[in-house]
Amino acid sequence: MSPPINTREQAKARAREIRAVETLAGHPISHSAALERVAAELGYRDWNTASARLSNLPEVPVQVGDRVSGLYLKKPFEGVVIAVRDMGGGSAFEVTLHFDEPVDVVEFESFSAYRQRVKATISADGSSWSKTSDGHPHMRLLSVLNGIV
Incomplete structure (x- = not known):
């Protein structure tokens, strides 16, 4: 089980892991495709949404409008x-x-x-x-x- 992803930096590191695994398997993907996969893993509709919700600041439990x-x-x-x-x-x-x-x-x-x-x-x-x-x-x-x- 991998550690939880709470920041953009952790999400980007996970994307690098995905790229490395896919490259070793003979299916290289772009960094942006790997970021989209990370967003999907975290339950977001796309990387832009994930990036907006993730932060390098302390985790905020809710946002206005939730x-x-x-x-x-x-x-x-x-x-x-x-x-x-x-x-x-x-x-x-x-x-x-x-x-x-x-x-x-x-x-x-x-x-x-x-x-x-x-x-x-x-x-x-x-x-x-x-x-x-x-x-x-x-x-x-x-x-x-x-x-x-």
């Missing part, structure tokens, strides 16, 4: 990212999400409080450092739904 799902105060949600701000050089990100449907953030049956637009500070893995009283992250992004990543 459709995401996850848990907010232990309640499931789906929504869209409307803002992302780097905090601390990639160690944390402030995200603002707009949920498709308001989420009731209260656990009592006799009382409700709905939230539809929320802001949270999350780490690169998509979990907030802030926790509920029983130890669950306030926010956990579970997946990006739009198929770009």
Whole structure:
């Protein structure tokens, strides 16, 4: 199993590996064809998309416009990212999400409080450092739904 590819440089190195393997097999390919293969391996539609999403900067868990799902105060949600701000050089990100449907953030049956637009500070893995009283992250992004990543 090869290490994960998180930067353009890692993707380019993988393209050089692909070229070398194909050349040894008697099927030489161009560098751009190898880059397109790497993009496909990573699930991107083409190298330009992969290159735009990959960076030599810290990994950003989401981008503005991404459709995401996850848990907010232990309640499931789906929504869209409307803002992302780097905090601390990639160690944390402030995200603002707009949920498709308001989420009731209260656990009592006799009382409700709905939230539809929320802001949270999350780490690169998509979990907030802030926790509920029983130890669950306030926010956990579970997946990006739009198929770009």
